[in-house]
Amino acid sequence: MKKLASIYLLAAGFASILANPWAPLAVRDELTVYMKQIELGALYHQTLIDEKRKIITDSICLMVKPGNKIQGISEMEIQEVRRYDWNGDLIDARQSLAGEIGSSEWKLRKHEGAWEHLTITAGSASKQPVDEVTENLKTAREFMQDIKSGNITVGKIWTDTKFELMSSKPITIVTTCTKVLKGLVPHYHFVNKDNLTKMAEVMHIDGAGRTILQQVPPYFVAKASKDVDTMPAAPGRPSIHFSDLTKIPAQRAAKKNERIKLLYAGDFSLHESVVEWYDTGQEEAVLKPLISVCQSGNVSADLKKFTTATPIMQTGDDKIKKLAAKIAGSETDRCAIVHAMNHYVDKHIRNRDVATFSSALETLKAGYGDCGEHAVLLGALLRAVNIPARIVYGLVYISSRNGYFYHAWTMAYTGEWIFADPSHGKFPAPRNRIPLIIDDSGQNLIYLASMLDKVKIKYTAGE
Secondary structure: OHHHHHHHHHHHHHHHHHHOOOHHHOEEEEEEEEEOOEEEEEEEEEEEEEOOOOEEEEEEEEEEOOOOOEEOOOOEEEEEEEEEOOOOEEEEEEEEEEEOOOEEEEEEEEEOOEEEEEEEEOOEEEEEEOOOOOOEOHHHHHHHHHHHHOOOOOOOEEEEEEEEOOOOEEEEEEEEEEEEEOOOOOEEEEEEEEOOOOOEEEEEEEOOOOEEEEEEOOOEEEEEHHHHHHOOOOOOOOOEEHHHHHOEEOOOOOOOOEEEEEEEOOOOOOOOOOHHHEEEOOOEEEEOOOOOOOOOOOOOHHHHHHHOOOOOOOOOOHHHHHHHHHHHOOOOOHHHHHHHHHHHHHHHOEEOOOOOOOOHHHHHHHOEEOHHHHHHHHHHHHHHOOOOEEEEEEEEEEHHHOEEEEEEEEEEEOOOEEEEEOOOOEOOOOOOEEEEEEOOOOOOHHHHHHHOOOEEEEEEEOO
């Protein structure tokens, strides 16, 4: 009788899989997120299988509520929803990031039979065509089937592709099993690595497919609620600063007769947008001398594209245009205009840490923000009076904290490209700044993740 019952259950299970081939993907995870052992927020993940409509919906939500324990970051919410058809092919996807100043949204959808990517910030949207989207759930299903069936061995690899929404680029994700823990409820350890951020994400999943731990060492760790009580208490100081996680220590800034040298670690490489600023070698790059004196000159036609609006710099908006005209007044000297606008943003936008990256309009309305908000507002104002401007993301040396920290500022073309740093009130701003990415839309910010913990800073004698 027991044998017949086992056969019946096996047959019933097999029939269920035939009726719903995506059943192995059904999962719901709730994890608590920590930074340096201090609770940061919560991470939710759920995959719903709608047999009636033949749609699979995969949802992720990260809610950040740092309270007063973590400085340098405010409350925010990140949501991502992907929908797939019964063949496992992607139907559409959207990602949103909302904070106290404003919100941004990225969408991938089909319009009139063709894929398109949308970026929506402060109510304005920009579109761009996408050649091909091959994202499919079949590898994810195979992965979960292997976990639930116990068909896992150390070294087994799964390779998948996804469309990364913020950067609007397809990525390849390689998942490798690194440990198998047998028992009443087996556990498996995995490492995920993608070709875009190149960061190693650690995951612990039990035999039922539930995520027990998700970690990006040494920055964040998310633990399943039932395991939260195993998290050690935060020692010592009552709070930490968010930026300390990515600090690159340096006892001093570069001297006037020294050049900054980046020493590569791991698979780090300079982003293509900043290569021209460096003398590059196989395992290092030396920053070229930056312009320290502003000189006004002509703007060539090929630079006019840097005076148009972007999703984060709404140059054509009436509020931006009127303010830009007011600040510039009757001045015609480009250097004088950049100086005046840099000074205006420095004095009228309060420095305040925010979690999200806001647009120029959102920053102008809020009246505060961190370095990113200052940079995009200055960029929008400059573009509004036909001065080419771009946004630079990189590192800045903070003497009071003995190190380099991630930072954003603006570069303007006055006859040559020159740095302006409105959140620090400096123009020109040639010293103690290391450009890593130039990005006018926000799409390349994810590349900063690929640089974390992969560069050291030294100084070398100048020429």
